[in-house]
Amino acid sequence: MTPLPLVSIVCLCYNHERFLRPALDSVLAQTYPNLEIVIVDDSSTDGSVRIIEEYLQQHPRLRFISTGTNLGNTRAFNKGWRASRGRFVLDFATDDVLLPDRVTQQVEQFQRLGPGYGVVYSDAEYISDDGQHLYLHSQKYTAAPDGNVFADVLRRYFICPPTMLMRREVLEDLQGYDEALAYEDFDFWVRSARKYQYAYLPQVTTQRRVHQHSLSSGWYQKGNRLLASTVQVCEKAARLIQTPEEREALAVRLKYEARHAYLSGNFTEAGQLLGMLKNLLGQPPFMYRFISLLNRGKIDLGFLRALYYRWRYGR
Known part of the structure; x- marks a missing residue:
């Protein structure tokens, strides 16, 4: 019988004292038998290390x-996966929770796929600070593609x-996450999807916690x-x-990011994104030429975004 491949779970902790126990318990509760846990x-400046020592x-x-000094997500993860040995690697922030069959289901999916597949991803449940259900990822972000997802x-x-x-x-090929960046996922998707295929597992495997200290909470703050x-990505x-x-897909992204940046x-950053859009299209749509003019004059219309979010999300 062929032995099951080793899977390395790299558990990244920074001031996760409140969430650390359920996170680590969920890793230890995995049904997959061949795990390396790093x-x-x-x-951390809170009590996280004391809990880890327990x-x-x-x-x-x-x-x-x-890490000895605060490195940030990209550099800290690179230290972890480079110290690991697994054929597959899971990047796990210790404010989230893994469901028990998470690794088993994804390894089984990989074993049904060809060697050109580099990533298996799945559905997730978003939970609140205190662990209450919010929504499923698939309810908010529909149509999860497989195969060549670069344009997507x-x-x-x-x-x-x-x-x-x-x-x-995949990580070895990319030499890990780009340590010059403040976050990893978009860059990893772009660089890996250019060469490797992705597969979607339509199962909820993970609980992703939404709280005020999560990295994404202040994304478009000034x-x-x-x-x-x-x-940069x-x-x-x-x-x-x-x-x-692919050119059209990048134009869609640049329009979205430029609007929100402005x-x-x-x-x-808005000027840089609008400049890329112009280089990509030659002549951007009128709205983006107008935004570029307003941006050069640093005319603040941020209240429009605030009104939209108040109407759309009640905040």
């Missing part, structure tokens, strides 16, 4: 890496990042460095596109 603490005493098979990842958001199981050779990383994507469909007062 906990990386990115210099788990290390109770479960000697756990491995622990302390350029065009729109549809993958719930913590649901991904990655083939190790001066947020996440947006600067988005600009769009520049990479522009060098990778090969077809008219309306959130991030004028520098």
